Amino acid sequence: MKQSPRYNQIQENMKPGAFTAHGFLGEDDRALKDIIRQDDADVEKLDLSHAQIAGRMQYFTELGKELLDIPVVVDEIYEVLVDDHRGEIPCPFADNQKAIKTNTRFTNKKLGITIYWSDLNIHMIRYHGFYEGKGSFFRNDPQKLAKALGLI
Amino acid sequence: MKEILVTILSITGISTVLAVLIIIAEKFLNNYGECEIDINDGEKKLVVEGGSSLLSSLASNKIFIPSACGGKATCGLCKVKVLDGAGPLLPTEEPYLSQEERKEGVRLSCQVKIKKNLRVYIPEELFNIREYISTVTEIKDMTHDIKEFRFEFKDGEDIKFKAGQYMQIETKPYAKVREKATRAYSVSSVPSDNKAVELIIRRVPGGLCTTYMHDYVKVGDEVRMTGPYGDFYMRDDSDDYVFMAGGSGLAPIKSLVMDIMERNLDKKMIFIFGAVSKKDLYYTDFFREVEKKNRNFRYVPALSRPEPEDNWEGETGLVTEVLKKYVEGGKGKHAYLCGSPGMINACVNVLVDSEFDKKNIYYDKFS
Ligand SMILES: Cc1cc2nc3c(=O)[nH]c(=O)nc-3n(C[C@H](O)[C@H](O)[C@H](O)COP(=O)(O)OP(=O)(O)OC[C@H]3O[C@@H](n4cnc5c(N)ncnc54)[C@H](O)[C@@H]3O)c2cc1C
Ligand code: FES
Ligand SMILES: [Zn+2]
Numbered sequence: 001m002k003q004s005p006r007y008n009q010i011q012e013n014m015k016p017g018a019f020t021a022h023g024f025l026g027e028d029d030r031a032l033k034d035i036i037r038q039d040d041a042d043v044e045k046l047d048l049s050h051a052q053i054a055g056r057m058q059y060f061t062e063l064g065k066e067l068l069d070i071p072v073v074v075d076e077i078y079e080v081l082v083d084d085h086r087g088e089i090p091c092p093f094a095d096n097q098k099a100i101k102t103n104t105r106f107t108n109k110k111l112g113i114t115i116y117w118s119d120l121n122i123h124m125i126r127y128h129g130f131y132e133g134k135g136s137f138f139r140n141d142p143q144k145l146a147k148a149l150g151l152i
Numbered sequence: 153m154k155e156i157l158v159t160i161l162s163i164t165g166i167s168t169v170l171a172v173l174i175i176i177a178e179k180f181l182n183n184y185g186e187c188e189i190d191i192n193d194g195e196k197k198l199v200v201e202g203g204s205s206l207l208s209s210l211a212s213n214k215i216f217i218p219s220a221c222g223g224k225a226t227c228g229l230c231k232v233k234v235l236d237g238a239g240p241l242l243p244t245e246e247p248y249l250s251q252e253e254r255k256e257g258v259r260l261s262c263q264v265k266i267k268k269n270l271r272v273y274i275p276e277e278l279f280n281i282r283e284y285i286s287t288v289t290e291i292k293d294m295t296h297d298i299k300e301f302r303f304e305f306k307d308g309e310d311i312k313f314k315a316g317q318y319m320q321i322e323t324k325p326y327a328k329v330r331e332k333a334t335r336a337y338s339v340s341s342v343p344s345d346n347k348a349v350e351l352i353i354r355r356v357p358g359g360l361c362t363t364y365m366h367d368y369v370k371v372g373d374e375v376r377m378t379g380p381y382g383d384f385y386m387r388d389d390s391d392d393y394v395f396m397a398g399g400s401g402l403a404p405i406k407s408l409v410m411d412i413m414e415r416n417l418d419k420k421m422i423f424i425f426g427a428v429s430k431k432d433l434y435y436t437d438f439f440r441e442v443e444k445k446n447r448n449f450r451y452v453p454a455l456s457r458p459e460p461e462d463n464w465e466g467e468t469g470l471v472t473e474v475l476k477k478y479v480e481g482g483k484g485k486h487a488y489l490c491g492s493p494g495m496i497n498a499c500v501n502v503l504v505d506s507e508f509d510k511k512n513i514y515y516d517k518f519s
Contacts, residue, residue, distance in 0.1 A: 016327075016328035016329070017325070017327070017328045017329030017331065018330075021329055021358055021359065022358050067470065068456065068470065068492070068495055068498065069398075069426075069428050070469075083492075084492040085354070085356050086401075086491075086492065086516070090224070090226030094226070096225065096244065096246075096247035101359075102493070103357075
């Protein structure tokens, strides 16, 4: 699918070495618009919204932040460990938003799933419906993410 | 047929003439000629070629405004008060400027294109910021994810900085990284060691600059940096200091403590250092030694999750709880915090509850 020059520029920002060392796209060679469109359709199929998913991620990250570098167990099922670094990272969508370099390690002990996200992921899911390209370290498939977060 | 050919030829001719005219017009329109930058009411006057950004024109005249994004308008650090001649505010600047700043004429200097004479105000301390070309002379492993680097300045150049301040180092393109990037690192060495700086860098998995520093930079390599920056430095007007750090946040605290010792200042000091387990502790012997030499200094390492094999008998648990335990009554005391944003936010709350005056709690902003 053809995308606007603005999206082409954002896709450039997402390549390795532009904003971050490894970029946001992994091995995904689809156009950014297509990546977003596909994930959007998947989220709709789950009868969820990006805001709901981001809100749940944020909820766990905030709980994790309260105990700094000690893992927090929530509802006996979830374990959250937050590791934050000094400095902020700009959003590749060039909307002048920045996120602190905070990373969350999230485990759903019942399902045996451990996933990672950064504060930037929460922002990008909430405002851009972007879950990153396939193969990117910080990509979480909406289906897997919703399941791990106990949303489905 | 002939008519079609004539039409095509005349269209091509007209387009060519138009294109040439546009190129000439652009050359003239974008040729702003020489412009003057008046700094602080005539204190300094620079003559620069118009057309470049204020940030880069100042940098080419050795005036370094803080910046972490290389002029992409994503860090918001490069603020300068432009009193005259800047043109309208750009949409890229808006998110970074408060109403008050806008009223005062504060602008992002990377977004201000010089088209005519400008009058700007630059705080005096920024004139001390310089560019340094250094050679890496030592790299030490401090923990499994922290390294300390020593950078000696080329041609015996020296630096004047206050303990607690930071430098901005520049990475070179490596692996898939095609552009240079800059990141801030607090100086861990003392100001008296002025022909070099030491920086303590914690690896951020997949991080652009920390991967470069940990995996690509070797002894003998050249590194460009600018500095010193920041207002996280010691104010002398207290006799009682609380220092608190986590991870790489130990760097400026080490510099502050060494500086106080070197200057023989009679200050009561406690340094609480939060780490996860014993493998994350470093400079322990150094601070124990300081403790032995100076009865006014106390070092309290605290582990949040010691391993069984650590046989740890010191403080454990949340660093905020340790802080509460050791800091009683904050009246007249100063606190210096350095570490992750989460740690700083939590510690500020504890200190305010212990009657520390908010203006006596110092830490670096996160961006
Ligand atoms: C005043 C100041 C002083 C400082 N002093 C020190 C110091 O003394 N020592 C020190 O070690 N550090 C210090 N820092 C922090 C330092 O400036 C850097 O921010 C830090 O080292 C990380 O830089 P990096 O380039 O390696 O990471 P970056 O590449 O800029 O960021 C990595 C982070 O970005 C996020 N991210 C990256 N890629 C993605 C993706 N695809 N999807 C989602 N999120 C992603 C993640 O959170 C990841 O952890 C200081 C910062 C400031 C502001
Ligand atoms: S240099 Fe980063 S916003 Fe101007
Ligand atoms: Zn964004």
